[in-house]
Amino acid sequence: MNISIKCTLLFVVVQLATANSWAQLKAIQSERLLPKDAVTVFSINNISLLQKISMDDLVNYEFMSEVHQELFDGSTSGKTLKDAGLDFNQRLNLFYGKTFTHELTGFTFGVSDKAALFEVFDDFQVLQSSIPGLEIYGTFFNNLLIKDNKAILIRIEPTMDYIDEVTDSIWYARGNEMPFEFFDEAPQEDQILNEQTYEDNSNNNVFPEATENPAIKNYYELRDSVQVVLQQTELTRVINELFLKGINLYDSDPRFAAQLTHNAEGAFYLDNARNLDKSQGLWYFQTVLPTLYKDLQELYAGNVILGDLFLRDNQVDFEVEALYGPALGSIYAQMNDANFDKNVLAYIPASSPAYFTYNINLQQAYEQAYKILLPLLSDEKNAQIAMNVLTLELLNEFVNKDALFDTYKGSMFGTFNGVKKIKTKKIIFDYDEETFAYQERETEADADMPVFTLGFSTARKDIPEMVLKHLARLTSRVQRFENYWRIDNAILDAAPLYILNTGKLLIFTNDEDLARNHSAGYGAQALGKKQSKTASKSGFMYGSVDITETLGRFPTEVLTPRNAEIISSLKGKSGRLELTSSETTEAHTTFKLSYSYTGAESTGKHLLDLVNSLYLIYTLNP
């Protein structure tokens, strides 16, 4: 075989081998602009799916909210992503990250037509760049950095705590007094404290000399200046890392780089270890218990969540792999080493719009956690922790763990059975015709109540029974009926709670129908064979949600604004969300979230809908 044939064959073999993964055919480009501090990344590999998505639709997504001010000003009207000069041969990577001092959000993408791009990003001003080939543009909030055919739109915000810390430090170093005690709820203009002295600190090269007359800056003006300088300093650091030193997430974390080789429409990356590391809520551990904090870090080392998004016929699949370090993995492996409790299936009606099953072995998890965590705690030289360790060890010796974990084994199920009318009492005002004299009258009323059931696996029927018997002696609100217990007005002081103690399950519900008519299970009306099999084969957890029936009726006003956004982002959709999981090993657990839908909306739209929901979930602080 001559050399030219060998070369041709080699070329064909290489092409065939790599064609299985079209993602690999793409040159790695826009992902090399992802800052290494990005903790969460969504990469949309096949952004040609989004060509027909209008820019107006895009900027309405929550994942664009941090960077969309410049876009949502009419410049996007009637335009699609295709018109925006994006290179559809490169990935679109949305990221969120944080350091101890800053948060950064944005996205990276390829640029095919810069003129078209700036018709959309029309508010950006050219800024000076000292790096050859790098173009820097900025607005009040965001910066756009373009080099060759790659771009990053980034927003950097110092954390409030960091701004306060630096501002306070400068404020007091300059000999000023405490600024806040002078302010009431509505401060008068003449009460705002101005700086009293100002000394230039030539050693401090982070903060430039204040412009004009810094001596008259009050606390809040100083704080604003500090915020701008911190923002600029961090931006410079990120620019230098990306464009001078070549440091980026793709090259820093091989797990992320490997994820991008998958033949999927999208990829997801969440570094839980770094998320924990940068969590502001753990400052107490970091400062007061540094040894324990270090141990916690080691426990969480290697804790990464990696995911792939696949578009299939009328379905978006999100396959996630949670990777653990050995210590944490051993706890999860023991915890999830539980047989599926088939008793729960009888209590999930086939008509249930949403339900979940969760199977864990709490006793094994406790034993393993005790083995792993107690030595960490015991090493800590802290009086409070030492007392807690002593208490824990004494309880471990004295408590009958078999009785405890037989009563509460850890496995559970839950169902949402829709919204039903329940009978309540209400008072109405009556007025007599002669004098309009007023009186009150009690009457029956109907109220909407979401119907929930929550059941726990148990092997000790006697213990809950003992507790309920004693409660019934204490109050007439607790009553025993043939197959169930009823606690009047237990739910929101208005509706009864029913407790079914079957011997295998302890079930709490506000569903009177379940208590009165189905205390032995729903029988033929229970979950069908196919769904039962899917749930029972689904590792440690399974969940199914009919989006229209469940999320559409969810009262978002009772949630925090961020959580409400998650639910609202899915409202109005049709279809079903299904969560399945694999067996858990010490190294990992695999989850799969499937979003099946009907209707004529484009797959790109559904992909963005799901990305948006996931973005909201994963950017919540831990």
Next chain:
Amino acid sequence: MKYLLLFLLFGLVSSCIEISDDLTLNNDGSGTLRYKINLSASKIKVNSILALDSLEGKPVPSKTQISAKINEFVRLLDAQVGISNVLIEENYTDYIFKFSCDFTSVRNLQDGIKLSLAQISNDKYSTSAEQFWLSWDGNTLVRTIPAYVTQQIKNYKLDNEESLKEGVYTSIARFERPVSTFENKLGTLSKNQMAVMVRTNTFDLKSNQHLLDNTIVLTPR
């Protein structure tokens, strides 16, 4: 003002609320105002709200905080010129709240409420409280619904039209002598001809906040 139950629950429980204002006016211009809010038909919703830490991003006060704020309002109003016997009944089982006070003139009543609201709410409602909603010349009573109430009704969400239609606002004016005429076509005269009642549902009141306005002329003394 955020803790004042009246307004808080107006905004949150836009359904199945019953409000009654009952004004007794003596010939000399003194009288008694009774104001009742009945949320018993919405108590599941109210209880679920009070069980939360926050709602729509704003903190939800506890019953203790609500009660403290109501009593602060009562204390402030009781100290106003021409106002006496300020009483409040709070029923946190059925969520019925009854307020009453005596006044020496309708001007004192309106000024007293306005000043107390301004003090308790850091002037939040002072602009709308500027308006007078009662006038009495000895023979004719002209009354509207106070702007700080209609503003809250205006803020009702229209996402549950049926529930809003179940809400009721009743406005009663009682006198020491018979009524000669009244303008509001929704009004009814008591059989003893000494009182006029106007009722409507909260849905219609949201659409037209002047639905309960009335001018009542009494027979000459």
